[in-house]
Each structure stands twice: as C-alpha cells, then as structure tokens.
Amino acid sequence: MRFRLLISGLAAVFLITTFVNAQQKGGAMKLTSPQFENNADIPGQFTCDGKDISPALAWTDAPAGTKSFALIVDDPDAPDPANPRMTWVHWVLYNLPADAGGLPEGVRDAALPAGTLQGSNDWGRTGYGGPCPPVGKHRYFHKLYALDTVLPDLSQPKKAPLEKAMEGHILEKTELVGLYQR
Secondary structure, three states, rough: OHHHHHHHHHHHHHHHHHHHHHHHHHHOOOEOOOOOOOOOOOOOHOOOOOOOOOOEEEEEEEOOOOOOOEEEEEEEOOOOOOOEEEEEEEEEEEEEEEOEEEEOOOOOOOOOOOOOOOOOOOOOOOOOOOOOOOOOOEEEEEEEEHHHHOOOOOOOHHHHHHHHHHOOOOOOOOOEEEOOOO
C-alpha cells in the first residue's frame, strides 16, 4: 500500500513539474486560422469557387533562435483523394521575419511583411492559389517552418528547392490542415 502511494505521489509530482515546465517554455509552436479549425472545412471564399483569397493565419510559440519562417501550402490528394498521384502546391513563402506572428486574410504581394520572398506554386505563379479540387474532399496542409537563418534569394523557387535550402535549418515545424470539396 505504501509503495502504491509513493508511486502515485511521484507520478503526480512528475506531471505537475512537466506541466509547469511546458508553461514556462511556451510549448510547441502553433499555427491557427480564425476561419477554420484544424481538420475542418475551409470556407468557400478562400477557394477558387469564392474570392480565392488567402485565409488569415496566426502563429505562436516560435522556438528560441528563430531568424525567419517559411510557409508551404499543399494538397497531397491531387487529383483524386481515392487515387492521389501528386502533391499540388498552392503557396510558397519564405523569409517571413522572425517577429511576424501571422498573415492577414487576403494578403497581397505588396502587403507581405518586409523581407518576405515568394516561391512559385503549381499554377506557375507566385501568390496564393486556393483549393480547387476536381473531385472528392482534399486536405490542404498549411506547413509553417521556424528557421535558424534567413535564406538567400532563391529566385521564386518551387517547393522542392525551398525544402532543400531549408535542410539543416529547421528548428521546428507545425501545420494546420483544412479540408475542401466542391
């Protein structure tokens, strides 16, 4: 009986200590949107069927040593979630400043935070291209990377060259998944 009480007491101390330490450290980096929850439907205005504008995004709890952020939005379910053959890239941003905490709804090129650079999406242009699935319900991964460096100008890279440039510089990654079906 005493042994069980001792183990229970030690377990309680461990849980409390872990919780307090996590609170003091700020926890893991988080990415959210006021327009949709994680693994929930993206409202139509942020798709090709609506205004095709970017949703607002906010992030918190970046790790110490963050010098910049990169954001990649892609759909691994293209063209058909029942038979995906590729990942379709919707948005590529990098060198978002370390003090940035998000992006406003419908952000345009000129309104991006100073120093932010854009890559090319799979439509062959810069900027946001909203969900536009030909069939089925697709998942749209909004992936935010905290980097320990500011990357050089990569001349509007596609996703793969940006990921290559980020290798060895990712401090932390978080993601927000939205869903959409036409």
